[in-house]
Amino acid sequence: MAERLAAAATLRAAAITAAPSARRTGRAFFLPSSSPALARVALRAAAPPRLPQRATTVRCMAASATATASDPAQLKTAREDIKELLRTTHCHPILVRLGWHDAGTYDKNIKEWPQRGGANGSLRFDAELKHGANAGLINALKLIQPIKDKYPSITFADLFQLASATAIEEAGGPKIPMKYGRVDVTGPEQCPPEGKLPDAGPSSPADHLREVFYRMGLDDKEIVALSGAHTLGRSRPERSGWGKPETKYTKNGPGAPGGQSWTPEWLKFDNSYFKEIKEKRDQDLLVLPTDAALFEDPAFKVTSDTQNVYAEKYAKDQDAFFKDYAEAHAKLSNLGAEFSPPQGFSLDDY
Numbered sequence: 591m592a593e594r595l596a597a598a599a600t601l602r603a604a605a606i607t608a609a610p611s612a613r614r615t616g617r618a619f620f621l622p623s624s625s626p627a628l629a630r631v632a633l634r635a636a637a638p639p640r641l642p643q644r645a646t647t648v649r650c651m652a653a654s655a656t657a658t659a660s661d662p663a664q665l666k667t668a669r670e671d672i673k674e675l676l677r678t679t680h681c682h683p684i685l686v687r688l689g690w691h692d693a694g695t696y697d698k699n700i701k702e703w704p705q706r707g708g709a710n711g712s713l714r715f716d717a718e719l720k721h722g723a724n725a726g727l728i729n730a731l732k733l734i735q736p737i738k739d740k741y742p743s744i745t746f747a748d749l750f751q752l753a754s755a756t757a758i759e760e761a762g763g764p765k766i767p768m769k770y771g772r773v774d775v776t777g778p779e780q781c782p783p784e785g786k787l788p789d790a791g792p793s794s795p796a797d798h799l800r801e802v803f804y805r806m807g808l809d810d811k812e813i814v815a816l817s818g819a820h821t822l823g824r825s826r827p828e829r830s831g832w833g834k835p836e837t838k839y840t841k842n843g844p845g846a847p848g849g850q851s852w853t854p855e856w857l858k859f860d861n862s863y864f865k866e867i868k869e870k871r872d873q874d875l876l877v878l879p880t881d882a883a884l885f886e887d888p889a890f891k892v893t894s895d896t897q898n899v900y901a902e903k904y905a906k907d908q909d910a911f912f913k914d915y916a917e918a919h920a921k922l923s924n925l926g927a928e929f930s931p932p933q934g935f936s937l938d939d940y
């Protein structure tokens with residue numbers, strides 16, 4: 591019985607792989623089990639990692655509940671490819687930014703999917719990549735497109751979030767309690783309107799941050815913790831208009847040289863962002879108006895009982911930052927997403 595179930599699951603995976611258009615449209619697609627050609631396809635598709643029985647069952651459910659959910663086995667193997675990409679190209683920061691910009695369009699006041707925006711893979715379409723806030727993210731898409739092509743049974747929405755969480759973890763950050771199973775939007779007409787992501791230099795930075803992040807259903811603690819992602823990466827004047835063309839920390843790369851980083855070691859995830867933003871002692875390091883607000887706005891740096899819980903605390907206590915960051919990142923990665931199966935799944939179970 592177990593063998594027959596596994597064979598059925600394999601054939602279904604082969605059918606999904608062989609008929610991406612049917613998968614996209616959600617049409618049912620049946621295979622005659624007696625076809626020798628299909629049996630060969632099934633055997634080839636069966637070669638990658640052998641799943642325990644539980645995994646097979648969930649994969650069947652995911653494939654039948656909605657045709658666009660990701661295959662856990664493919665996602666897990668894709669994660670290894672992402673690690674290799676990170677090792678060879680040092681693209682951690684831009685992958686984090688990609689995941690954040692796909693999710694960060696979410697509007698909690700809109701109930702319908704995908705009109706509510708969020709982590710739904712819409713950022714793969716030109717219509718959204720052309721938004722001013724997304725300048726340069728086409729490079730992130732180009733980097734991970736070969737991985738998407740290699741694993742046809744994963745969604746863009748999951749791949750973006752997997753890439754971002756893997757980049758944080760591989761840069762030395764905390765393990766993010768991620769779940770997967772995000773469904774993709776199907777066309778550019780489902781992209782969110784421009785203007786949902788935060789500006790770096792608004793007239794009242796703290797008010798602006800609250801307006802944008804509260805719309806996503808996030809709170810002050812999450813705003814401050816998530817801003818700590820700027821411990822990674824650089825700003826480039828030719829993309830966002832912010833930052834210096836190069837500094838002593840960026841002129842030799844790694845990766846494409848140039849830009850201005852928030853921290854000296856901008857490929858290492860730690861709490862140095864908060865230390866540097868607090869001190870503002872190095873002209874070669876960037877402080878955006880929205881970064882500075884974290885130490886200027888009273889509620890971002892301390893609670894009402896004057897305990898240092900957010901920015902001040904993160905500058906002193908890396909463990910506290912890592913704990914809050916991991917929770918906030920996972921929450922961000924789920925914003926607006928439609929999951930199949932509805933509860934999502936963790937790669938730790940496979």
Ligand code: HEM
Pocket residue numbers: 682683684686687690725726788789790791799816817819820822823824825826827829830831832878880
């Ligand atoms: C709080 C409001 C935020 C503002 C105003 C903001 C603004 C910016 C700007 C202007 C850049 C430079 C882009 C470029 O020139 O290429 C940038 C880069 C970056 N942002 Fe943010 N950001 C915010 C929040 C976040 C969040 C929540 C995350 C992730 C959780 C994030 C992750 C990054 C990363 C990793 C980079 C570096 C990208 C690279 O080096 O290619 N940012 N951000």
